[in-house]
Amino acid sequence: METTFFQFALLLGVLGVAALASLALRMPVVPLYIASGVALGGWIEPSELVHFLGSLGVAFLLFSLGLEFSVTSLAQAPGRFLRAGSLDWLLSFPIGFVLGWLLGWSWLESLFLAGIVYMTSSAVVSKCVVEFGRATRPETETILGIMVFEDLVIAGFLVILGVLVPVAGAVGGAQGLLFSLVRAAGFVAVLVMLAWRFHEPVEALLRARSEESFTLVLVAFVLLVASAALACGLSEAIGAFLAGLVVGGTGLKEKASRTLAPFQTVFAALFFISFGTRVNLGNLGDVAGVAVLLVLLGFATKTCGGFLAGRSVGHSPRLSVVVGLSLVPKGEFSIVLAAMAAAIARPETRIETLTGVYVFTLSILGPLAMREADRITDLILTRWRRQRAPEEDSTA
Amino acid sequence: MTTRKTDLPGVGTKHTLDLEGNGELVAVQHRVGHWELARVDAEGNAAPLVRLSADEAADLGRILAREESPEEDPRREMLFRTVALEWVTLDEGSPLGGQTLAESGIRARTGASVIAVVRGEESIPNPPPDLQIETGDTLVVLGRREQVERFIETFTRSPGSA
Numbered sequence: 001m002e003t004t005f006f007q008f009a010l011l012l013g014v015l016g017v018a019a020l021a022s023l024a025l026r027m028p029v030v031p032l033y034i035a036s037g038v039a040l041g042g043w044i045e046p047s048e049l050v051h052f053l054g055s056l057g058v059a060f061l062l063f064s065l066g067l068e069f070s071v072t073s074l075a076q077a078p079g080r081f082l083r084a085g086s087l088d089w090l091l092s093f094p095i096g097f098v099l100g101w102l103l104g105w106s107w108l109e110s111l112f113l114a115g116i117v118y119m120t121s122s123a124v125v126s127k128c129v130v131e132f133g134r135a136t137r138p139e140t141e142t143i144l145g146i147m148v149f150e151d152l153v154i155a156g157f158l159v160i161l162g163v164l165v166p167v168a169g170a171v172g173g174a175q176g177l178l179f180s181l182v183r184a185a186g187f188v189a190v191l192v193m194l195a196w197r198f199h200e201p202v203e204a205l206l207r208a209r210s211e212e213s214f215t216l217v218l219v220a221f222v223l224l225v226a227s228a229a230l231a232c233g234l235s236e237a238i239g240a241f242l243a244g245l246v247v248g249g250t251g252l253k254e255k256a257s258r259t260l261a262p263f264q265t266v267f268a269a270l271f272f273i274s275f276g277t278r279v280n281l282g283n284l285g286d287v288a289g290v291a292v293l294l295v296l297l298g299f300a301t302k303t304c305g306g307f308l309a310g311r312s313v314g315h316s317p318r319l320s321v322v323v324g325l326s327l328v329p330k331g332e333f334s335i336v337l338a339a340m341a342a343a344i345a346r347p348e349t350r351i352e353t354l355t356g357v358y359v360f361t362l363s364i365l366g367p368l369a370m371r372e373a374d375r376i377t378d379l380i381l382t383r384w385r386r387q388r389a390p391e392e393d394s395t396a
Numbered sequence: 397m398t399t400r401k402t403d404l405p406g407v408g409t410k411h412t413l414d415l416e417g418n419g420e421l422v423a424v425q426h427r428v429g430h431w432e433l434a435r436v437d438a439e440g441n442a443a444p445l446v447r448l449s450a451d452e453a454a455d456l457g458r459i460l461a462r463e464e465s466p467e468e469d470p471r472r473e474m475l476f477r478t479v480a481l482e483w484v485t486l487d488e489g490s491p492l493g494g495q496t497l498a499e500s501g502i503r504a505r506t507g508a509s510v511i512a513v514v515r516g517e518e519s520i521p522n523p524p525p526d527l528q529i530e531t532g533d534t535l536v537v538l539g540r541r542e543q544v545e546r547f548i549e550t551f552t553r554s555p556g557s558a
Binding site: 374 | 405432434436
């Protein structure tokens with residue numbers, strides 16, 4: 001008992017220091033949580049309880065993603081952002097899949113890698129936008145539009161994976177496969193229907209009679225849907241996401257988000273640190289080449305994808321480079337996907353270590369690239385112009 | 397005149413006012429309440445203008461809309477009629493080029509105050525006295541109408557043409 005208490009005190013203390021350090025270093029907090037986990041990994045074996053609370057953290061993280069995700073705002077999103085988002089997706093999503101395939105991974109493992117490479121941390125990006133005073137700049141609208149598009153992609157991706165993972169693991173031949181597919185798809189369909197058509201009964205169920213009852217009923221609802229998802233062969237994360245979608249459609253959205261914020265802070269931090277302890281830098285040597293390649297590809301494809309996206313909505317080349325550089329930060333969603341992937345992937349893929357290194361590097365490089373975007377753009381454009389200038393002279 | 401309102405997910409709401417050939421005026425209200433104003437030129441370069449608290453923005457809005465509420469302080473209306481705020485871009489040959497704000501004696505000679513300097517994409521609110529002014533800078537000048545007029549007269553004409 002004392003050891004359990006002590007382990008929690010230690011982990012949360014370290015996380016608190018990491019959060020303070022992120023403030024002092026003006027860095028995103030997630031890579032520091034992971035780094036603390038990596039540092040502690042040698043001498044702490046997180047207890048089952050830490051893992052369990054960490055998975056609650058993932059559930060709350062995805063619940064708030066579902067909560068914020070609104071179908072109406074999507075319908076109102078200007079078509080140009082859908083076009084911009086699709087261009088970025090076309091460039092930066094398939095690359096992870098191809099890389100996984102070249103490494104000899106299964107299609108499902110490669111699909112996870114594609115998602116890990118693709119997902120930008122919208123939390124880091126919107127924080128940087130505010131901190132670097134970019135809110136009024138014209139390209140910011142495009143950047144945030146692409147973030148909305150990415151949320152749409154991750155939502156669809158989670159649902160598809162949710163259905164595919166149990167199908168891939170199904171036993172009992174064609175019949176078992178069909179059963180898993182129908183069960184998973186049925187579960188998703190019921191929840192989407194609830195989110196879409198049945199706001200009132202849900203609201204009546206959850207409505208706050210007192211602060212206590214609201215908090216308890218809400219947490220119970222999230223965990224109930226998550227466990228129902230597990231029972232249907234889906235991951236608890238998808239269940240929580242769908243629960244968020246259901247509550248997001250009601251008038252309780254803001255209240256739910258405020259109520260769960262402290263839980264999310266504590267449990268998600270535990271998830272990131274326990275993820276960090278599973279990142280084994282000891283075997284980094286074996287995957288260092290792949291990790292570097294992953295970071296370079298992630299950086300390059302996001303920058304190029306963002307550049308094309310920027311051009312497609314009519315930004316100048318200068319602003320389009322800024323759009324590209326602003327899509328570099330990676331974070332929470334890549335980690336969540338890696339943790340989901342670890343459940344099905346073969347250990348030799350080292351998907352957690354690879355993702356840990358990938359997210360850590362890009363969540364530090366990303367905000368730097370964003371902050372220095374104007375200077376980097378100047379550098380690229382002057383060099384490009386200098387190369388172009390002689391050609392133009394000769395044609396003149 | 398056209399205005400647009402767009403959503404900046406995770407940040408706030410953006411209002412854009414088309415300045416007819418002079419780029420756009422952009423006002424972003426952050427989720428937490430404060431406002432950020434910027435001018436965006438035709439090439440898409442944004443020059444940040446000012447950051448306002450929610451209350452200040454509401455006051456500015458009332459002033460610009462010339463709304464008169466019964467409890468409106470009459471002195472405020474008076475202030476609005478007598479005080480001027482002007483953007484003055486210094487052309488080549490302005491006597492201010494190369495001088496620091498302290499050396500220029502703007503306040504002593506005209507009575508007006510420079511409350512911000514806009515240089516390219518950078519803007520410097522509350523400029524320090526040792527800031528060196530360059531031609532091409534845009535000075536944001538505040539004062540009584542006649543003081544601001546005197547400023548424009550004194551410092552925007554090159555010595556040759558004066």
